[in-house]
Amino acid sequence: MAVSYIQYLSERQSARHKRDSEGEWAYASNITEYNLKNKVTIGTQVADEAKQDWLETTKYHWKSFRNLDLRRQFKKYTDLGVAALPTKKFEKYSKTLSEMEKIYATAKLCDFHNSSKCDLYLEPEITHILSTSRDPDELKNVWIEWRKAIGPKVKDMFETYVNLVNEAARLNNFTVGPKVKDMFETEQFHNLWEQIKPLYLQIHAYVRNKLRQKYGDIVSEKGPIPAHLLGNMWAQTWSNIADISLPYPNITSPTVTQEMINQGYTPLKMFQTANDFFVSLNLTAMPGSFWEKSILEKPSDGRELICHASAWDFFDNDVRIKQCTDVTEEDLYTAHHEMGHIEYFLQYASQPVAYREGANSGFHEAVGDVISLSVSTPKHLQKIGLLNQTNLDAAALLNNLYKTGLDKIVFLPFGYLMDLWRWDVFAGKIPKSNWNCKWWELRHDYQGVEPPVDRSEDDFDPAAKYHIIANVPYIRYFVSFVIQFQFHRALCLKAGDYVPDDPNKPLHNCDIYQSTTAGNALGDMLQMGSSKPWPDAMEVLTGQRNMDASGLLEYFKPLQTWLEEENNKNGVFIGWEPTQRVCS
Numbered sequence: 001m002a003v004s005y006i007q008y009l010s011e012r013q014s015a016r017h018k019r020d021s022e023g024e025w026a027y028a029s030n031i032t033e034y035n036l037k038n039k040v041t042i043g044t045q046v047a048d049e050a051k052q053d054w055l056e057t058t059k060y061h062w063k064s065f066r067n068l069d070l071r072r073q074f075k076k077y078t079d080l081g082v083a084a085l086p087t088k089k090f091e092k093y094s095k096t097l098s099e100m101e102k103i104y105a106t107a108k109l110c111d112f113h114n115s116s117k118c119d120l121y122l123e124p125e126i127t128h129i130l131s132t133s134r135d136p137d138e139l140k141n142v143w144i145e146w147r148k149a150i151g152p153k154v155k156d157m158f159e160t161y162v163n164l165v166n167e168a169a170r171l172n173n174f175t176v177g178p179k180v181k182d183m184f185e186t187e188q189f190h191n192l193w194e195q196i197k198p199l200y201l202q203i204h205a206y207v208r209n210k211l212r213q214k215y216g217d218i219v220s221e222k223g224p225i226p227a228h229l230l231g232n233m234w235a236q237t238w239s240n241i242a243d244i245s246l247p248y249p250n251i252t253s254p255t256v257t258q259e260m261i262n263q264g265y266t267p268l269k270m271f272q273t274a275n276d277f278f279v280s281l282n283l284t285a286m287p288g289s290f291w292e293k294s295i296l297e298k299p300s301d302g303r304e305l306i307c308h309a310s311a312w313d314f315f316d317n318d319v320r321i322k323q324c325t326d327v328t329e330e331d332l333y334t335a336h337h338e339m340g341h342i343e344y345f346l347q348y349a350s351q352p353v354a355y356r357e358g359a360n361s362g363f364h365e366a367v368g369d370v371i372s373l374s375v376s377t378p379k380h381l382q383k384i385g386l387l388n389q390t391n392l393d394a395a396a397l398l399n400n401l402y403k404t405g406l407d408k409i410v411f412l413p414f415g416y417l418m419d420l421w422r423w424d425v426f427a428g429k430i431p432k433s434n435w436n437c438k439w440w441e442l443r444h445d446y447q448g449v450e451p452p453v454d455r456s457e458d459d460f461d462p463a464a465k466y467h468i469i470a471n472v473p474y475i476r477y478f479v480s481f482v483i484q485f486q487f488h489r490a491l492c493l494k495a496g497d498y499v500p501d502d503p504n505k506p507l508h509n510c511d512i513y514q515s516t517t518a519g520n521a522l523g524d525m526l527q528m529g530s531s532k533p534w535p536d537a538m539e540v541l542t543g544q545r546n547m548d549a550s551g552l553l554e555y556f557k558p559l560q561t562w563l564e565e566e567n568n569k570n571g572v573f574i575g576w577e578p579t580q581r582v583c584s
């Protein structure tokens, strides 16, 4: 009875998921009024059908089932999420979210050097300016104008969205909106951050000193770093300013981006390169549908679309990526990141529908990044012809490790504070009247960055980040940036390209390319989907049952030693004093 019911439910859920995904895809890949209405109509119908099924599902006393697997599947279906909202309120939720995404996706800025040219989108134009401009006035202008174009317009909509998400949470018997339902205890995050913070303080101090040398007094000696100078719209990763801060600046070789351009790389070739890596591990190649239906570069037909990179599982072996890919090293790693999602979809495709998801959401974000940890090594880049540097000596390796640290170490406080802010907003601990200044308090306390100009509650700077206006949880990335090093270490041991305490086989120079031993071990974990609690999945690959920072700290140990010596030698102030900026 219950077994046949869950089979029936899985089939209905699978058909609903496919219909809903098609509606979402049509809107995300072409923002028109018709596609918006179509998306909301389908989404509301799907939510109503899910509510109907939920009423039937909750009639089963699944909590008393002896069959643990059956109990686990039933449990997955008892949380309706926002579909728990009454039809009209769900419709309001869907429209509000779609409208915020449209404002974000269609925002355009005027060129700092040509005020009549006002067709600069976030991707690729504004992103390119943030990563390549070294003009602090231009960077400040773009930073301010982007926030002006989004925040004030969506602030009230965001309030509507928060209230509806909280109402849905109560209907699902949660106290407030999206709590992390991935079996994490939030104090785990605090403990992980405390372990990593000393390393972050070192790289933060080093970078501030380098920026001060380049830009002078607009970068204070002991204060937070102005956020517009860090190579990224949200200051979440700083590898775009590696060139002005490398430990050994005299080791010059064309950047990977320049090599890609010189060699005529296209977005398609970038994804073929990623596909080749997965296939080399004996994992599954992208199916025909992927190459037919994905959107791998920004369409040139004038349509407006949501450019933020995403991976989609329509079931029935129909998997797609939508990415407005730029020919850059950063986007090459994003291509691997997104293909990691697709590979996970393919690996757990034979699981029951309830288990066709990551062991936890951090796992899903980690797969592609684990591959990028191999791809980004100098020896791999040389192997695929994107680094023609002959000497891969210790200095070159340290430069590369530093650049990786500007992404991975730097990201962690941002990856943590995003949901610290959001969870407190949902819990009502941060009232709307304090949304923006609390955001900057967290940005100061965790990241040691500050805005380039004073801010106020007339601004709404969190909305400058896609995930806030698109209801995408973020702690998943913090988890991913920790566990990907545990996965990488386990895979490198299996591949034999890392030997603990062997200076010739350090973890940060490991490349698992073509290791079917490593690939099979990774596949074994991915095939589990969420059929077991995530510690079981982690144990299958790493032998560990907990998230811990030991992999990350071991990977960056040579960099931490160098930074401590360098900062000490230069008498650099570690940490940051209170900001002089005002938020009122």
Ligand SMILES: C=C(C[SeH])C(=O)N1CCC[C@H]1C(=O)O
Pocket (backbone or CB within 6 Å): 236, 308, 309, 310, 334, 337, 477
């Ligand atoms: C690439 C994606 C799509 Se899942 C993404 O949103 N990421 C990847 C790293 C962190 C986060 C971001 O861009 O903020």
Ligand SMILES: [Zn+2]
Pocket (backbone or CB within 6 Å): 337, 338, 341, 364, 365
């Ligand atoms: Zn992702």
